[in-house]
Amino acid sequence: MADTQSFESAGIGGPVNRVLIYRLGSLGDTVVVLPCLHLIARVFPNARRIMLTNSPVHAKAPATASVIGSSGLVHDYITYQTGSRSLAGFARIWWKIREFSPDILIYLAAPRGDKAIQRDLSFFRLCGIRTMIGAPVGELAEPLYDAQTGLWEHEAFRLARTLAPLGNVDLENSESWDLRLTPAEINTASRVLAGLNGKQFLVAAIGTKMQAKDWGTEKWQALMQRLGEVFPDHAMVFLGARDDFATCEKARSKWQGEALNLCGMLTPRESAAVIQRAELLMGPDSGPMHVAAALGVPCAAVFAARARPGHWFPFGKGHQVIYHKTDCFNCNLETCIEQRKKCIESVQVDEMLNAAVKAWEYGRRKREMQLA
Numbered sequence: 001m002a003d004t005q006s007f008e009s010a011g012i013g014g015p016v017n018r019v020l021i022y023r024l025g026s027l028g029d030t031v032v033v034l035p036c037l038h039l040i041a042r043v044f045p046n047a048r049r050i051m052l053t054n055s056p057v058h059a060k061a062p063a064t065a066s067v068i069g070s071s072g073l074v075h076d077y078i079t080y081q082t083g084s085r086s087l088a089g090f091a092r093i094w095w096k097i098r099e100f101s102p103d104i105l106i107y108l109a110a111p112r113g114d115k116a117i118q119r120d121l122s123f124f125r126l127c128g129i130r131t132m133i134g135a136p137v138g139e140l141a142e143p144l145y146d147a148q149t150g151l152w153e154h155e156a157f158r159l160a161r162t163l164a165p166l167g168n169v170d171l172e173n174s175e176s177w178d179l180r181l182t183p184a185e186i187n188t189a190s191r192v193l194a195g196l197n198g199k200q201f202l203v204a205a206i207g208t209k210m211q212a213k214d215w216g217t218e219k220w221q222a223l224m225q226r227l228g229e230v231f232p233d234h235a236m237v238f239l240g241a242r243d244d245f246a247t248c249e250k251a252r253s254k255w256q257g258e259a260l261n262l263c264g265m266l267t268p269r270e271s272a273a274v275i276q277r278a279e280l281l282m283g284p285d286s287g288p289m290h291v292a293a294a295l296g297v298p299c300a301a302v303f304a305a306r307a308r309p310g311h312w313f314p315f316g317k318g319h320q321v322i323y324h325k326t327d328c329f330n331c332n333l334e335t336c337i338e339q340r341k342k343c344i345e346s347v348q349v350d351e352m353l354n355a356a357v358k359a360w361e362y363g364r365r366k367r368e369m370q371l372a
Contacts, residue, residue: 014103015103016047018047019040019102019106020100021040021106022053022124023051023108023109024054026063026067027286027290028286028290029110032155032156033108034179035170035171035176036106040073041073043166049074050074051074052077053065053079054080054081055079055081063079066268066269067179067269071179072180073180078096078100097127097129098127098128103131104129105124105129105132106132106134107132107134107135107162111141117135120135121135133162133163133165134162140158142158143158143310144157144158150309151309152309153310153311154313154315155312156169174296179295181269181272185273188266189266192262192265192266192270192274193274195258197258199234199235199258200234200235201277202282202356203238203274203275203280203281204237205239205282205286205288206247206248206283207247207248207283208284208285210306211341212333212335212341214284215284217250217251219347219352220247220251221251223352223353223356224254224255225255226349227255227353228254228255229256230356235257235259236252238259238261238262239262240288241263242264244263245264268287268291275291275292275295276295278292279297279298279360279364280356281298281299281300282299284303285303285304285307289301298318298319298320298360298366299314299321300355300356300358301313301320301355302322303321303322303323303344304341304343304344305326306331306333306336306343308329308330309329318359318363320355326342326343328343
């Protein structure tokens with residue numbers, strides 16, 4: 001679709017040469033918005049696309065630019081520190097946006113209440129932007145609830161609804177989730193995996209930046225020991241940030257076969273190139289889990305009940321999610337003291353072991369069908 005097309009229903013009445021995309025977050029938040037970025041690139045293929053996003057807020061939270069990389073989905077970035085109330089900071093962002101002079105704003109930031117959204121839109125108007133699409137207001141601000149399954153709409157579907165004026169996001173098409181990994185990134189994965197001597201492998205990405213999502217090192221150790229008995233011919237690869245290395249070393253010590261601890265050694269996209277070759281990914285609700293789902297790799301994931309079930313589950317089929325819906329679910333806490341993480345603490349090693357085997361079996365059947 002040409003960028004000169006008129007979109008009357010979206011209020012776009014002329015050529016679009018410059019697009020500003022507003023999206024905050026880190027690894028998982030960026031992955032779930034991939035289909036929307038692909039749609040924007042299809043609709044405005046000749047436009048320069050710049051993303052307004054936040055600077056990393058945690059050592060385990062990679063910058064959006066390191067996730068999108070050289071995919072061509074975004075050409076450049078304007079970054080700022082979230083939570084800052086500095087007038088100088090606002091002035092800097094205002095000037096950069098005015099200098100870019102976007103024809104349209106694509107609003108993909110998470111809902112924060114109508115008042116905050118209207119404040120954002122007023123700021124963008126002050127930046128000279130007149131056409132804006134995607135603001136999460138009204139029914140677009142909340143995931144839909146499916147009474148039959150008891151699950152809430154996946155965030156990718158909610159985001160797709162916000163961009164309906166631009167067209168079909170096509171979430172079921174694997175190309176919509178394509179990270180467009182480069183040959184260099186794929187070659188790096190080949191190099192670091194060479195030590196496994198061609199063995200098939202599973203991935204454990206067990207780190208998390210949130211205390212509420214931490215299943216506990218002892219449980220991961222117990223799971224590694226049990227999994228080694230079920231998959232004696234497989235290797236295990238541990239992925240994560242540098243801060244996850246020590247925790248993964250403890251889990252690695254219980255794995256009976258070959259293993260690699262690559263925490264802190266790869267970029268997010270190089271890690272994705274490793275995950276792409278795996279038969280299974282295990283971990284908590286995290287960025288690597290969303291990467292694996294985007295790549296079509298089955299996941300066995302242990303979830304805290306801090307969000308509504310379904311909303312942030314791995315996208316697609318074949319995944320196994322352990323989510324215990326406690327009376328305090330959807331608390332959105334990053335640190336849980338009062339309830340002592342009773343939701344995730346109640347998940348047993350046997351549950352995750354069974355989930356891992358079921359997810360792996362789904363992947364095996366899928367590979368066999370592809371080869372048939």
